[in-house]
Amino acid sequence: xxxxxxxxxxxxxxxxxxxxxxxxxxxxxxxxxxIYFPKLTAEQMIDTMDRCGVKFMISAPHMALVDTDRGNMQxxxxxxxxxDRFRGYWGVNPNYPDRIERDVARxxxxxxxxxxxxxxxxxxxxxxxxxxxxxxxxxxxxxxPILMHTWGNSAFDGPALxxxxxxxxxxxxxxxxxxxxxxxxxSIQVARDCPGVYLELTAAYSVRGAIEAMVEGAGSEKITFxxxxxxxxxxxxxxxxxxxxxxxxxxxxxxxxxxERLFGV
Amino acid sequence: MEFFDCNASYGVFSVPPNKRADxxxxxxxxxxxxxxxxxxxRHAAMVDExxxxxxxxxVKQIKDYANLEPSxxxxxxxxxxxxxxxxxxxxxxxxxxxALWAYPxxxxxxxxxxxxxxxxxxxxxxGIPLFVQRSIGSGGLQGWAVVESVLKxxxxxxxxxxxxxxWGEDRYFRPMIERYENLYLDTSRYELDGGIADFxxxxxxxxxLFGTNFPNTPMGGPMLTLMHADISDDEKEAxxxxxxxxxxxxxxx
Numbered sequence: 001x002x003x004x005x006x007x008x009x010x011x012x013x014x015x016x017x018x019x020x021x022x023x024x025x026x027x028x029x030x031x032x033x034x035i036y037f038p039k040l041t042a043e044q045m046i047d048t049m050d051r052c053g054v055k056f057m058i059s060a061p062h063m064a065l066v067d068t069d070r071g072n073m074q075x076x077x078x079x080x081x082x083x084d085r086f087r088g089y090w091g092v093n094p095n096y097p098d099r100i101e102r103d104v105a106r107x108x109x110x111x112x113x114x115x116x117x118x119x120x121x122x123x124x125x126x127x128x129x130x131x132x133x134x135x136x137x138x139x140x141x142x143x144x145p146i147l148m149h150t151w152g153n154s155a156f157d158g159p160a161l162x163x164x165x166x167x168x169x170x171x172x173x174x175x176x177x178x179x180x181x182x183x184x185x186x187s188i189q190v191a192r193d194c195p196g197v198y199l200e201l202t203a204a205y206s207v208r209g210a211i212e213a214m215v216e217g218a219g220s221e222k223i224t225f226x227x228x229x230x231x232x233x234x235x236x237x238x239x240x241x242x243x244x245x246x247x248x249x250x251x252x253x254x255x256x257x258x259x260e261r262l263f264g265v
Numbered sequence: 266m267e268f269f270d271c272n273a274s275y276g277v278f279s280v281p282p283n284k285r286a287d288x289x290x291x292x293x294x295x296x297x298x299x300x301x302x303x304x305x306x307r308h309a310a311m312v313d314e315x316x317x318x319x320x321x322x323x324v325k326q327i328k329d330y331a332n333l334e335p336s337x338x339x340x341x342x343x344x345x346x347x348x349x350x351x352x353x354x355x356x357x358x359x360x361x362x363x364a365l366w367a368y369p370x371x372x373x374x375x376x377x378x379x380x381x382x383x384x385x386x387x388x389x390x391x392g393i394p395l396f397v398q399r400s401i402g403s404g405g406l407q408g409w410a411v412v413e414s415v416l417k418x419x420x421x422x423x424x425x426x427x428x429x430x431x432w433g434e435d436r437y438f439r440p441m442i443e444r445y446e447n448l449y450l451d452t453s454r455y456e457l458d459g460g461i462a463d464f465x466x467x468x469x470x471x472x473x474l475f476g477t478n479f480p481n482t483p484m485g486g487p488m489l490t491l492m493h494a495d496i497s498d499d500e501k502e503a504x505x506x507x508x509x510x511x512x513x514x515x516x517x518x
Contacts, residue, residue, distance in 0.1 A: 001300030012300075015493035035433030038463035048458055051493060184283070206431065206456070208483045209284025232431065232456040235493050236486040243299050243485025 007251050008242040015235070016053025020252055022238060023259035024049075024057045026147060026177055026202045026226025030074065032062040037230045042078055045229060046085055052234040055256070056265045057086050058147070059229075060117040064091025068099055072106075079112030087263060089117035089147050094131040095124075104138045114263050115145035115173070120157040122149070127157050127165050136169045145173040145262060147200065152183030159187040166194040173262060175224060179204040179214065188217035198258070202226035205240035211254075212245050220250035224258050266498075268488060269303040269506030270296075271396070272427040272451050272476030276309025276319075286480035289326050289333070296332075299484040301477070303332045305364060305509065311338040312368050317346055324360045334513065336364040336396065340372060341380045350384045354391070358518035364394050369411070370402035376411060377404065378418045385419045392515040394423040399430060399454075409437040416445045423512060425449035428478050431456045435464075442468055449512075451476030452487050452504065461504070462495040470500035474509050 001012070010017040029045060031037065039048060049057065059078070064071025068091050075088035090113050092103060107113055116135050120127050127148060139146055150157045159180035166174055179199040180187030191199045191214075199214050199222060214223055225241065227234045241254055259265065275292040286292055296304060306327060311319030316338040327333040337357065340346045347353050357363070365388070369376040388395060403411045412426050424447065429438060431454045441448055453476035455461060464473060475491060477484040491504060
């Protein structure tokens with residue numbers, strides 16, 4: 001192996017790194033439609049975290065992206081049970097606008113939530129739609145993060161729409177889940193030009209050269225690590241980061257430092 | 266542990282990958298960077314120009330690389346572009362080629378008994394594996410449905426599907442793994458958390474081949490995933506390279 005990275009050598013030898021912990025900013029839990037999960041319980045996910053050196057996860061269960069009433073309570077229970085390993089995104093489903101005001105009102109009832117989660121491609125409502133406004137206004141006032149599923153050229157959450165939302169709500173920290181997959185140049189430009197916008201790596205790491213382009217174009221200070229767990233083995237994404245042609249400082253920024261700063265974990 | 270990549274390619278593609286790998290050195294340098302020792306490779310020209318061009322070009326370009334194994338793409342024997350079945354097998358022997366790939370939608374043929382019956386029977390007799398990509402299409406079928414249609418007619422054929430989707434395909438392929446004893450998967454996009462351990466725990470380690478999907482996917486992801494999968498060292502050895510070495514060693518040309 002010619003890769004000289006000390007962090008990489010540590011991961012190769014032990015599967016984790018003492019000096020470079022990982023914070024996963026994009027996870028779920030519980031059964032999901034369309035996939036068989038061998039490991040879906042909280043305890044199984046913690047086993048994965050321990051194997052991979054993942055210190056913390058920010059999570060929204062699959063259910064919280066469908067039935068928010070039941071799903072967000074799952075998150076609250078998870079965080080209460082494992083407060084040293086999980087933080088939560090409050091899931092929002094804009095197809096039930098009658099619940100959104102209530103969701104915002106309830107957000108602060110539970111400790112451990114650190115922001116919101118949008119899944120607009122699946123909900124088929126664009127992030128610029130007025131139904132998201134109560135959440136965006138609330139997050140903007142409190143400078144909270146929102147993890148948005150984003151995909152290249154999507155009419156619901158493409159990077160150009162993210163840019164419009166970021167300009168309207170400049171104090172929201174927007175994590176572009178999947179980094180606007182496929183529309184790399186536009187996503188990088190948005191992350192570079194909008195102070196509150198970050199590129200989140202879930203699935204994007206699997207495109208060769210994408211990480212290097214993001215680091216070069218937006219800076220490693222604007223990238224966070226994520227896996228969609230229980231979908232993807234963290235070692236897959238970590239391996240993509242470790243063997244990218246980037247510096248050791250970039251690896252630290254991506255794998256933990258940026259998330260530590262954004263989420264206070 | 267020797268990593269022997271079953272799913273790597275290079276060359277000038279019609280639509281290039283996000284980061285290009287135009288030359289064999291681009292591939293070899295990435296293998297060295299990651300610590301991957303061997304690879305079974307194919308050339309872009311085998312798909313995007315023609316196997317008539319790409320097959321010999323590959324052999325010529327990798328002849329000085331002892332750690333690279335050639336593999337070829339097939340065409341219907343009826344057009345004689347690659348010769349008769351006997352001539353193709355003979356040419357494979359002369360060039361050290363022990364595996365074949367099929368691209369039916371790109372090359373406009375049907376991957377079925379009518380077109381390839383004679384070749385598939387010969388491949389079964391000689392233990393020659395047929396590799397296909399997840400994106401395969403034939404006669405209106407796609408992906409796993411193509412694999413099922415071929416293996417229904419040729420259940421003894423050694424067949425491997427590579428690059429199966431990262432978004433969860435166990436419900437597609439596990440029934441076929443149970444029915445067809447010579448069906449293999451590669452690990453290049455098997456990103457499912459706990460997937461390798463769960464699969465090996467159910468079916469053993471002998472049906473899975475290490476792959477990287479280079480140059481589309483970074484080699485480091487599938488490599489680190491297998492290195493630290495929750496399986497024994499012997500099982501890792503089998504997946505990393507032992508299974509592919511066994512398959513290729515069993516080919517009689």
